[in-house]
Amino acid sequence: MGSDISKFSAPSAGKRHKWTLAAYKYMARKRLARNSSIDLKSIASKSWDIAPGETTVSPPAFYLPNQLERVTGWEAKRFYPYVHPARTMEGGLSVAQGPTRGYLIKDVWLVDGALYKGKASHWLSLKPSTFPRVVVEHEIERAAIYCTQNGNSWFGTWLMEDCVTYALACNEGVPVTTAPSARYPLFTQAPAYEDWLGMKPLRLRSAFFRELVLFDDQSNNQSRHLRYRAMGEKLLSHVPHEPHPGVFILRGGDGDLRFLRNEMAVAEHLRTHRGFRIVDPLKTDVPSIIAACAGARVVAGVEGSQLVHGVNVLQAGGSVLTLQPPNRFVSYYKYLTDRDQQHFGFVVGMPEGDGFRIDIDEVERTLDLMPV
Known part of the structure; x- marks a missing residue:
């Protein structure tokens, strides 16, 4: 093509x-x-x-009890369905594509x-x-x-x-x-x-x-699944890669504000205890970003555009773990992982000042639920 x-x-x-x-x-x-x-x-x-349409059935997401009760707002401007994310995360939905x-x-x-x-x-x-x-x-x-x-x-x-x-x-x-x-x-x-x-x-x-x-x-x-995977394979063809535990992609202060106050603490914990790599896409060139993400079994970070660097090259059977602000829950990556035979999990943070905080123990327990 x-x-x-x-x-x-x-x-x-x-x-x-x-x-x-x-x-x-x-x-x-x-x-x-x-x-x-x-x-x-x-x-x-x-x-x-x-290309023809089809009907798919969504699998459930991986998450701990009481997470969805923390959600106070969700992105309803661009991402279908424009409803509380609970039904989407529970799975079992018949979706007309x-x-x-x-x-x-x-x-x-x-x-x-x-x-x-x-x-x-x-x-x-x-x-x-x-x-x-x-x-x-x-x-x-x-x-x-x-x-x-x-x-x-x-x-x-x-x-x-x-x-x-x-x-x-x-x-x-x-x-x-x-x-x-x-x-x-x-x-x-x-x-x-x-x-x-x-x-x-x-x-x-x-x-x-x-x-x-x-x-x-x-x-x-x-059709969209196949074109997306072909795009990922093109990117992977430029870098040597072997499977590794995962990558945490920092969001920082770029884009729409989703300020995780303990972002570096979460990232460093996963690096120390699970062997994750940490990538700051605002300070790293694209070849280095793709090289770090290639082969990851898990792509983790605050829900947002920066995760696409890792999702692009995530293989079937891999997992995406999003850290969600309670006042702006977005389900977008769940639709992609459903399409591409991957797994989706999330942790919802607690509000703190002008941002939110994520419980590191909840991150660990959620990852333990996922096939990583």
Whole structure:
């Protein structure tokens, strides 16, 4: 599934300038008519199933009694299902995983992080530009966009989801993603990951597409599982690795605040008593991070994007242990481990000041429950 841009038409020579008021027309309609916009996929000239859906049954998570009673809040903005995590963690849920789908739309404008055609739009970034551009310099015969709003906003989502969809984009057109800007800079570690994964996307802030392919690729079906595992194997091919007990990936103060007050104490305990490696991804380059994570039987740390470094290369039968703040429980990694034949466990902390604290004994007892 490597990129082969040569079989599709790249931006036309000479950068012929085109003019469009598509973004301003959208803004005017929204402000004056107050009507909801039409999603671009709904006006596709063609749509098709790339891979079938399926129904899966979720296994239970590993956790101690009374952990879920500590949960006072959970992430309900982005991660389905938008309910208290208890039912998800108990397991036994029958989950309908939808198909992976493609959509072909003709004559589409890309303007500052949004796609437009007529009254339809599709947002690739979370916030529109106050003064969107009207000059478009690139024209592309056929492109496929693999980036998403969440992937452009959060590193973990970019690596776990957008990079997986890149393989589909390579088969459908020139793989395109939005170019970085002051509002949405390129993630610091993205270039190194793209290099090791062989990703060569075309980064654009504006363009006119004669044909554009979009995807529905959010379901954890077999196709997504296989593409994710293939991505992990590409990363592993760059480093020597042997099985080892586990890796604790520090979160520190990066990203949305989830301040584990005794994070280093937990990490050092696991290093001393269980032989875990400790990785600080904010102070370590990508090759060293992957080398440390490769072969780990357990990936542990505060729930958050930084865990993706280890989850990417975790093998079937491995385990993920998340340390959850009581006021922001997120079930996301449970869906990935269910999909990839891995195990999921968690410990919920107790609030302390502007953060939370984790009981090290509870970490030990939870790990004893897990097949590590």
